[in-house]
Amino acid sequence: MSRKVRADIHLDAIVHNYRLAKAQAPGARAVAVVKANAYGHGAVPVARRLAAEVDAFGVACIEEALELRAAGITQPVVLLEGFFDADELPVIAREGFWPALHSEHQLEWLEQASLPQAIPVWLKVDTGMHRLGFEPEVVPAMVARLRDCSSVSDVLLMTHFACSDEPEHGMTEVQLARFSKLIDELGLAASLSNSAAVMAWPEAYRQWLRPGVMLYGATPFEQSNAVADQLQPAMTLSSEIIAVREVPAGETVGYGATYRCDKPSRIGTVAMGYGDGYPRHARTGTPVVVEGQRTALVGRVSMDMLTVDLTDLPQAGVGSRVELWGGQLPVSDVARWCDTIPYTLLTCLTPRVPRFYD
The missing domain is CATH 2.40.37.10 (Lyase, Ornithine Decarboxylase; Chain A, domain 1)
Incomplete structure (x- = not known):
């Protein structure tokens, strides 16, 4: 190699950072988010290094998930944007992917599908970010439909914080209150915590964490944070x-x-x-x-x-x-x-x- 540009990827640092995330909520499981080519670090090498201990991987779309399967990754893979076409559903069932469900048209496709096996669904709730998800007031009805759907084996609730990287911002408390009310009402497992919430919002811990950028040793915060200070650059x-x-x-x-x-x-x-x-x-x-x-x-x-x-x-x-x-x-x-x-x-x-x- 003549031109000396290079990116050295420190896989042990990524393992350290994943363990650090899980240590914040003992007993919780964690989705290692490797979308966008593992934030530029290489999804396949990163997933292979984490595979021995990771609970699940998270990607944006089915193409990214299939890349992991082709590389021999067998863990569950959460499709964080769900599926974009009904034709993806048989592949999702065959490969053991767990899709997010954020819109009525997706639910209708799922209800109309005839799948070889039922799949878990991560039902996305819009608690205030207004990007993807169902409004909280309609979620009980969506859960009832999913429970009646022969293609669905399990339902988990999820949401995404808009301002968890700003600990003084009141938006996170608002979103957390809206989501907690649903959890209490429906009694379902849940996932709220992105990297910033893992490190700064213990009130948000539930059954599943979703560490993303923190896996790669980068902090989402402008100010110092006790957990972020322990991250290792990857x-x-x-x-x-x-x-x-x-x-x-x-x-x-x-x-x-x-x-x-x-x-x-x-x-x-x-x-x-x-x-x-x-x-x-x-x-x-x-x-x-x-x-x-x-x-x-x-x-x-x-x-x-x-x-x-x-x-x-x-x-x-x-x-x-x-x-x-x-x-x-x-x-x-x-x-x-x-x-x-x-x-x-x-x-x-x-x-x-x-x-x-x-």
Whole structure:
């Protein structure tokens, strides 16, 4: 390999993070969410490493679930967006997938289906996010229909929090109250806790947790959190300095001449750009680590390269290792400088970046 861009995936860190999630609610089971190619980490390698102890996997759609089955993964797989066509139902039954059910048309397809075996259904309740799910007042009737449906073996209730990553926001209490009322009324097993709720909302623990981004060592919180502080980063994104320029004061660097050197500067060019998934909108000042020391990005990110300030790092030169995020630089720190969230940075990493697993 000549171009030195790489993403090192630390599978033991993912196992640690899964165990940390389960430790928050002893006795609860947990769906390891590996949708979107395991948030950019590689769904198959991640699932294989977790398979010995995971209770179930979570994906967005049947294509992602079938990829796991083709790789030999035998655990239950929750289809978090359910099914998009009635023709998927026989495959769901055959493969042992557990679909979410969020809309009337899905329920009608299920009632009309003749399946080789009945399937568990995760009935989604809209407690206030207003994206997917049934309104709480109609849920008892939906449960009754599902119990009468020969294609359904079991019903579990689920919902999704809109603001669980903001511990001071009152929306989570509102959603939790609406959902808890239904659980008390219907007496069904339930799942509420995404990563943020696992780490910050013990009131939301029920029979099933759904850790997602926390599996990959990224925090959804802006502020410190005692559980998030124990996460281990699962990806180190790195490259190398491929050129060094001595740039006089007053000269500009990069497209658009957006960065002007205020003093004689030593500028390093790094083989990493938005073609690799590094965000083009990363601002001047976005941190990077060169030879173990923090410095900053300067100028605009281009398709294949970006530039960093080496003025105060005289030991750095061509071939110096550059960490874009990882154990020395949390991806959440980078996300803040890019006005985005860790989820985006991890999932947007392109196939051009080779993954290496340890």
